[in-house]
Amino acid sequence: MSGAEAIASGAIAAGLRFFAGYPITPSTEIAEILSIKLPKVGGSFIQMEDEIASISAIIGASIGGAKSMTATSGPGFSLMMEGLGFACMAEIPIVVANVQRGGPSTGLPTKVGQGDVLQTRWGTHGDHAIIALSPSSVYECFTITVRAFNLAERYRVPVIILTDESVAHMRETVVLPQEGEYEVIDRELPTVPPEWYLPYDRAHGGVAPMASFGSGYRYHITGLTHDAHGFPTSVSEEVDDCIRGQIEKIIFNLDDIVEVEQLYMDDAEIMVVCYGITARAAKEAVEIARSKGIAVGILNLLTIWPFPVQLLQTITEQIRVAIVPEINMGQIIREVKSSVEGRCKVVGINRVDGDNIYPHQILEKISEVLS
Amino acid sequence: MISEKMRKYLRPTKKFPHVWCPGCGIGTIMGAIVRAIDKLKLDADKIVMVSGIGCTSRMPVYLDFNTLHTTHGRALAFSTGLKLARPELHIIVVTGDGDACAIGGNHFIHSARRNIEMTMIVVNNSIYGMTGGQVSPTTPYQAYGTTAKLGNIERPFDICDLAIAAGAIYVGRATCYHSTLMEKLVYDALQKDGFSVIEAIAQCPTFFGRLNDFKNVVEMVNWQKANAVPVKKAEKMSSEELEGKFTIGLLHDVDFPEYTNLYRKLMKRAQGGG
Known part of the structure; x- marks a missing residue:
């Protein structure tokens, strides 16, 4: 399929x-x-x-x-x-x-x-x-x-x-997981009586239960900054809680959200940071390089945002060069550079002609950084 | 004074005083909507009031229903998704002339074309009030706005003609002066199985009034009274006599298969039934 x-x-x-x-x-x-x-x-x-x-x-x-x-x-x-x-x-x-x-x-x-x-x-x-x-x-x-x-x-x-x-x-032969073999999460619904319901309460882990319209919980939803009831506010403390809360519910849960595939990284001195279709070319390139005894690994960003800053900070202790292939003029490379804070060299491979990045291009870059 | 009937539907805390200027017509229209809902004895849990951006779009926050204040012009698009997911809900969209006919014009015509069940109340004050008096798609030719200081050179939309042409099955017009008619139109529209549109002509004394030499609110409401012609009376008048005037009352009432009903039938067919 x-x-x-x-x-x-x-x-x-x-x-x-x-x-x-x-x-x-x-x-x-x-x-x-x-x-x-x-x-x-x-x-x-x-x-x-x-x-x-x-x-x-x-x-x-x-x-x-x-x-x-x-x-x-x-x-x-x-x-x-x-x-x-x-x-x-x-x-x-x-x-x-x-x-x-x-x-x-x-x-x-x-x-x-x-x-x-x-x-x-x-x-x-x-x-x-x-x-x-x-x-x-x-x-x-x-x-x-x-x-x-x-x-x-x-x-x-x-x-x-x-x-x-x-x-x-892309078409590939796949055996998809069957029902029961993957987790399905449903949103948490409120259990309190409607008069107690706060649709934007930050008290329990930053994410309040969400009532569906028509379920007996009558509340207000707006794109304006709002208080815990959902009503518009411009009171500084409430505005701060509204905006900060939306961001903190993500950044306080990075362990759950961020997923990165690491291949051949244990002894790697060079790593290829990649995502999407480019990860496929990177895998082939790295396997060829490994067969020649080159210590190169892969970091495949399955979660691209939020960016795994901390992971890059720890990994780069052992890495000399990060290669970042992208079908653009260099976007995620900015995040890589700012995360490694100069601890390793970061080089890009960029293509914007409508074609994919091929394994040989990544292999050439590996040879180039080795020489 | 707020009547007991009205008080029952207002949110008790935090939302007052409201944002509308003294003399604004939106409160009168809100009253007519609430009275129509009360007369129909609809369950507040099953009513959703959806709005876009602008003065009128601030209405939902004051009312104790399921209320959704969306982005500029998009109330109908949000409502379409909600109605398909929960067909049992009564959706009332409140919107202004800029919200409905400029930035939301595309959603307006397509919602009418689909004939999805909801009632759209367009408060037409012929100007952008919240941003301070710029011309809108319903500002009359040669009227003044802060972005048309030398007079508007564009032709205005007729909201009701637009709704009828696009496929709305129930279309009516009233003014703040004719608030009983407005209540009656909303009452009937809420019972239609399809897309209904009420144009509610309202005064904006703060911007339209001041920019266009109306002395006060009373003069603006008197203008509504003087220029509104009931549909039946208009039928007997010549086009010269109707020049500069507008019709009020029920303008269009037909039946056509409703979208979510059609989708339910499609769903049955997809599942191998009917």
Whole structure:
């Protein structure tokens, strides 16, 4: 099956019951597949008038209690920044799959890109925290999609599946995990009487239970800064709690959120920091290099945001050079550089011509840094 | 004085005083909506009031329903997702002329086209109030705004014509002066199985009034009274007689299959039934 099919299957497995989207290459397959799958499981699919409407609709459905998702690519993702910020601010769980293509603007619709990495983190205005996961295989498209829903529901936050054209269109033979073999997390619902309910209470681990509209808990949801009741406020202490709380619920739970695949890292002196389709090229390159006795390892960022700063700080004790291949002019390399704080050399491999980074390019860079 | 009936639906703490200026028409419209809901004896737990951004969009926070204050222009898009996920909920969208017809124009026409069940109340004061008096898509030709100091050179939208053309099944218009008519229209709209639109013409004394030489609120409300023509009366009038005036009352009432009902049927077919 393709990566797109695995994302759709993973979403249904995680409990997806609402999808709204707008056609855009190369993500459209996800919408097409879910338009067939969702009504079969009692869920709803709707094709909206644009991407702003799509992300707005999934937030609305999530407020009604349905696990919700949309899928898009660069131009549509740009339009979704407004809704993404609302979901951060109002703390509404949603999942957004961004199948990256070449940009900026209409760019290169049918070919691969990884140019939306920093937009994913900082694209919506204002200070906020966000979670983004990056699969590099069809199998991971399934598992990461399940995980995206679990994290969205647990932390009441938008989660982005930051994938790319190559991963979404790639076909691989996979044996998907069966029901019961993966964890499915549902959002916590309030148990207190409605008059005691505080939709933005930070008292218990920073994430309050979320009541669905229509369930007897009548409360207010707004994109304005709000107090624990959800009512608008401009009182400094309440504003601080609103914004700081949204960020701290993520950064205080990095152990649960951050997932990194490490390969051949025990004795590595060179590491390749990669994500998405580029991780596949890196794996082949590193296996070839290892067969020649070169001490090189891989750090595959399955969680791309929040960035694993602490992990990089500890790993780089033994690393001399970090190689960062990206299908952009250098985005995640900024995070790598700032995390290692000069303890090792950091070099990039960059490509923006619509093609993938190939194993030989990474091997050439390994030879170059060795000489 | 707030009536006992009204008090029952207001949120008791923290939300008052409200943000609206003295003389603003939005409170009158909120009263009409609440009275219509009360008359229908709808369960407050099943009512969702959704809004976008602007003066009117501040209405939900004061009312004790499920309330959702979304981003600018998007109330209908949020509502579409919510209605599909929870078809049993009554969704009332309150929005202004800028929110509904400028930034939210696309969602407006497509929600009407889909005929998804919800009632949209567009408070039309012909100006952007919250941001301080800029022209909107319903500002009359040659009227003044802070972004049209030499007079507006754009043609205004007729909100009701737009709604009818886009496919809304129930469309009506009233003014703050005609608040009983407004209540009646909202009462009927809430019972329609489809997308209904009420245009509520309101005075904005602070910006539209001051920029357009209205002396006071009374003069603005009198303007509503003088220029509103009931539909039946308008039928007997010539286009010259109707020049500069607008019709009020029920303008359009038809039936058409409702979207979430159609989707429920589709779902049954997908599951191998009916």
